[in-house]
């Protein structure tokens with residue numbers, strides 16, 4: 001039996017939905033799973049009894065949202081070993097995107113992991129960091145963002161790949177139940 005926290009920062013709800021799905025899958029084998037929404041004041045909360053931390057954020061301007069960055073800055077390893085997994089929700093996921101495919105493919109090659117994940121790696125053993133594609137609506141962007149989005153061949157809508165989310169969550173379960 002393990003205790004897992006799925007912590008997330010979202011601007012428009014996509015990251016929350018992916019965090020919920022991960023929590024359902026990891027919790028489906030009977031373990032305790034708690035969802036925690038991050039805001040800039042609360043941080044990650046108490047991790048003393050937690051065995052596995054899964055933390056994710058929407059990507060804005062190439063980086064995690066301020067609430068998730070603040071949580072990473074304040075993170076202190078509560079005990080050893082705390083298993084940590086990280087995910088980012090952006091225009092381009094590992095398996096899907098709401099940008100046209102040549103642009104998505106090019107971005108996959110040049111996009112590095114968010115600085116918060118790099119920072120987290122200095123504090124904890126991060127099992128995996130995965131990019132998932134999210135969703136976008138015209139009203140989500142400021143005006144300049146809408147113009148850039150059109151120039152990049154973006155299509156408004158939902159590019160979430162639930163099979164990929166499920167597969168990644170399955171890997172977390174394997175890591176928790178397999179040999180350490």
Ligand SMILES: Cc1cc2nc3c(=O)[nH]c(=O)nc-3n(C[C@H](O)[C@H](O)[C@H](O)COP(=O)(O)O)c2cc1C
Nearest residue numbers: 010011012013014015058060061062090091134135
């Ligand atoms: C203001 C703004 C900035 C964004 N910046 C980026 C970015 O730099 N790179 C990217 O791949 N996607 C970017 N996106 C797309 C979001 O990451 C995507 O819509 C994601 O699903 C948002 O998650 P959320 O619904 O949890 O907020 C941006 C979206 C908005 C609204």
